[in-house]
Amino acid sequence: MPRILITGGSGFIGSHLCEKFLSEGHEVICMDNLITGDVDNISHIKDSRFSFVHYDVTNYIYVKGDLDYILNFASPASPLDYMEFPIQTLKVGSLGTHKALGLAKEKVARFLLASTSEVYGDPVVHPQNEDYWGNVNPVGPRGVYDEAKRFAEALTMAYQRYHGVDTRIIRIFNTYGPRMRIKDGRAIPNFITQALRGEDVTVFGDGGQTRSFCYVTDLVDGIYRLLMSDYNSPVNIGNPHEMTVLEMAQEILALTNSKSKIVRMPLPEDDPKVRQPDISRAKRILGWEPHVALKDGLQNTISYFRMKLGIQE
Numbered sequence: 001m002p003r004i005l006i007t008g009g010s011g012f013i014g015s016h017l018c019e020k021f022l023s024e025g026h027e028v029i030c031m032d033n034l035i036t037g038d039v040d041n042i043s044h045i046k047d048s049r050f051s052f053v054h055y056d057v058t059n060y061i062y063v064k065g066d067l068d069y070i071l072n073f074a075s076p077a078s079p080l081d082y083m084e085f086p087i088q089t090l091k092v093g094s095l096g097t098h099k100a101l102g103l104a105k106e107k108v109a110r111f112l113l114a115s116t117s118e119v120y121g122d123p124v125v126h127p128q129n130e131d132y133w134g135n136v137n138p139v140g141p142r143g144v145y146d147e148a149k150r151f152a153e154a155l156t157m158a159y160q161r162y163h164g165v166d167t168r169i170i171r172i173f174n175t176y177g178p179r180m181r182i183k184d185g186r187a188i189p190n191f192i193t194q195a196l197r198g199e200d201v202t203v204f205g206d207g208g209q210t211r212s213f214c215y216v217t218d219l220v221d222g223i224y225r226l227l228m229s230d231y232n233s234p235v236n237i238g239n240p241h242e243m244t245v246l247e248m249a250q251e252i253l254a255l256t257n258s259k260s261k262i263v264r265m266p267l268p269e270d271d272p273k274v275r276q277p278d279i280s281r282a283k284r285i286l287g288w289e290p291h292v293a294l295k296d297g298l299q300n301t302i303s304y305f306r307m308k309l310g311i312q313e
């Protein structure tokens, strides 16, 4: 039975990965320090092949026995979290990735880095393909995440080139779905929570900035395919369906039948103006493209938030 370590396994994406790899017949070790992860995301998993280790991966990682795969997903992932945990964000992207790569080398395990569209910063190339080097402000508030992930990519390539570690790099674009936190701070969880509670829906700036949102099951499918492929350069995984933030707020208001008002709030510093993945490489190499329609993905996410908030339909 293949054995996999998933760092950040109690988080939003990590917990879906734990389920996916169990369903594919793996033994799964989930490791998380729970600063933004939540055991509620994994407490339903009753499987003897699953174990949880409460641990901060910026320290030396010890795992007994063999490992076939390591998924490096530990990191705060919301702009609100970068403000609250800037040093932890830098440390997990740099020191945490270093420890996980060291473990991959020791165990001769295949390693997959969860990188991000944030490596492209506020992009001047649109849509973004993997050959674009990005436009990042290293000293801005988002720099702690962007630069940590850029460093993590460089470190991953160095371990591949100099130590022969078998590595994969995925650049994840905006993802949404069940198990995002109510207080996550990102656009979709904020808008859904506000709409369901009848509170003002907070659109930052004029709402004309764009994002392209991918449903979590599509992302997980892309991660699985990339891990099982033999491709070791970065691959974008995201949904190219681009929309403005204002359009997303309106869509959520309509789907929740909410009477909430849209209010404008100041645009955060360095907020990217546009973002859309070019997924030609994922299509060509992995035969991957997203399938879940925005309405369906949002309905599932809204149902999850209703349950969490205790709000009936």
Ligand code: UDP
Pocket: 078, 079, 174, 185, 186, 187, 188, 190, 191, 202, 203, 204, 205, 209, 211, 245, 267, 268, 271, 272
């Ligand atoms: N945003 C917003 N209202 C919110 C939260 C976010 O208008 O309550 C905007 C944010 O300024 C950005 C977009 O929505 O332009 C997506 O933000 P998010 O934090 O979800 O992810 P990002 O892509 O910026 O990392």
